[in-house]
Amino acid sequence: MTHRQAIIIGGGPAGLAAALRLKERGVDDILILEREHRLGGILRQCIHDGFGLTRFGESLSGPEYAQRFIDRVEAAGIEAITDCTVLDITPDKTVTAVSRVHGFMQLEADAVILTMGCRERTRGALATPGTRPAGIYTAGVAQSYINLQNIMVGREAVILGSGDIGLIMARRMTLEGAHVKGVYEVQPYPSGLPRNIEQCLNDYDIPLHLSHTVVEIRGRERLTSVVVARCDGRFRPIPGTEEEIPCDTLILSVGLIPENELSLAARVELDPRTRGAFVDEHLQTGVPGIFAAGNVLHVHDLVDFVSLEAEALADSAAEYLKGGGLPACGLEVKAGANVGHVIPQKISGTRDFTLSLRVRSPLKDVRLTVRQGDNTVLSKKLRKALPAEMLQLAIRAEKLSRDADVEVSVE
């Protein structure tokens, strides 16, 4: 069986950034396995701009952002096999994959880097009532048809959910001559970024209806209409508020789910809040030598942070591969008041780390506090905190002790 130092599963932004940093840290035997024909992951179909503002200080399209990494991966001579799907990862880090060109492969790795990204929540998972006609697409599928295949999916569209891809697609379809009749969001606040609400909806006079959902899908062959209704505080439709909206297309932007089927095969334990792995400050999962970063770990809103997280992962993975051993992480990081989830969930108390979190609901004029026992590690005033915007904070080792769990709260 072929043996590799590091195998990276997925050649999207996280995988590419991890590969480059591993190489910089002196790890030479790296293999990227990518199931698509080209590297770049989901960025390939994200032809809008706004990528790279943090990292490069300029606004790039998705393919441009990806290409900067792809060029450097190629220049560094890092091996990548595309058109290659991983079928299985075992806890002892044997990777089984197939490709048209390379056939059936079984590879052993010292470290496995999970960077598989995420997938979209579907109509079936929502269990939206009604028929099952043609014309219902998740936002990412519609984006793939329109941007990668030049195929138009419909003319009169309703968008359910205000996730960022849905907002982007509202604008994209409008630019292609479709009539986007409205965006309906079940929560009382948008799930996408404020800048996307402004640039994708407001600039095109597309109405956003908060606390609304689709309660019925109609049409036998092609979609003919959807029925929308206002929802109460528990997301239940309010009888009597139904309105039928004729349309031939329903775009769903109702959530992203980290794609962790392979992680589960490797017996990596998942956090039900993020639906990604439980990781420590090294971004190492519960299985030694298996690391995770990017959208497979927790769904990000900006690719710049995906790249950063993958680089932090690579720093730890390189250290792991050099055999020095990573400090044990026995302290728990707990999500306290108003905090939906935290990454990492475990730390050692001896090192700097980046804390990522999301709040559960929109908040104004609050204080974010990181406590360890009676000790306040960090306290920061926030003018606003939105579930749509991930918060990231650098935590300094010198502020930490090694003997108490950490709790993060926003109130």
Next chain:
Amino acid sequence: MRNYDIIIIGGGVVGSAIARELTRFRLSVAVLEREGDVCTQTSGRNTGMLHAGFLYKPGSLKAECCVEGNREFDRVARELDVPFKRTGKLIVGFTEAHRRRLEYFIERGRTNGVEGMELIDRARMDEIDPSAGGNFAIYCPTSGILDPFIYTVALAENAVRNGARYHLYTEVTGHEKQDDGTHVLHTLGKGDFACRWVINSAGLRSAKVSEMLGIPGHVLQPVKGEYFVLDKKAGAFARIPVYPAPTDRFTFDTHATPTVDGNVLVGPNSVNVDDGEDYGVSQAGMDGLQESGERMFRHMKREYYIRTFAGARPKRVDPATGEIQDFLIETRDDVPGVVNLVGIESPGLTSALPIARRVVKLLKERERLEVKADFNPVRKGIVRFSDKSREEQARLVAENPGYGEIICRCETVTRAEILAAIHNPLGVNTVNGIKVRTRASMGRCQGGYCETRITAMIREELGVAIDAVELGPKGSRMFTGTVKGGAGA
């Protein structure tokens, strides 16, 4: 005008079984199917259950055909390469009234010739399947689960292999009888068809077709049932179909059934409807399924939902009393050249071949059928990569690189399989047609990854125009054209 000895109206599981059984003889046989594929209606919208036969009135066609179909199915599944497991079944009870009803059905099963049924206690139930609800149960070892899509497709493909013709998108709209006894069937846009025998196997429309052929008076009551499909993660907990004790009307409420592929179906409910072909699901229906499903299956959770669907059973009812009646398989002297099948509903999947043999028998009473020596009962399906061991997978990829390209990530369906499905013997070219033949897009991402690839392959392989790619039903166009100034890539 196309001319056949025998024309079957309706290419569901029963129509296809009849077509297949008739190709054993020197006859020209055609199936006229309104939809673009077989198994789009009742045949594909059910639990996929091989029933044992204890539920039906002794001496009825339902009882006879079901028991006969159950007994032979191991051989049928082998012959036709149909995914099938003889899982057995639990019919669970909670109350003393349930216990009495279960005892009654054990007795009825014995009368009908169902073997091995026994009443078991909770401890035995826990050995068989701890996920099952209930305090006691009937254990019926002969029940099983099969893939209803593949079974219907297999019967149709085997019929075609043996000389039958399938005319898809061919809806029969009228019927005339010529002086020499020839039947002429008018169709919507596909011209006229002539034949000596017409077989009505039109399922939900069988009463209408019966009337059109000159046999009025049959009444169908469509009974709609809604279902949840659960993720294979839930399927890991489900070992055996779990049904509740039959109702006092001798029907089953919501049950939880593992599918032969490892998912779980929770359903159906039962609602009398006017339009049996309205397959919409309702919020109330799904709320009810969630509640009743939890009683049968302890892992009925929202996080496992991957899809909903509905189907309808065309029940033949007594027009005066509304009472549900047996399958009807009839020929009439005053309407020669017609075999009329009305009210074929559950257990129609189990009974399809026995029903077909009864149709053959009726024909044999009217004319001599000459056996065809070269009839081949064997049909091979598409080789499924995901079912194979790692060693076999390696061999498949080495032989055909198409097995090295995964198109559907959730169900691990390869390019080679999709290609085989696209070039299927029936000439089906819809996205759903590929789905039911390969399972591509049936997994938890519901086509999020593979659908764009499959539609591209349909366009490339079959030369289908962008705006002609269809999801399933006729007219279910997926795309409206290209982007501005763009040619489709």
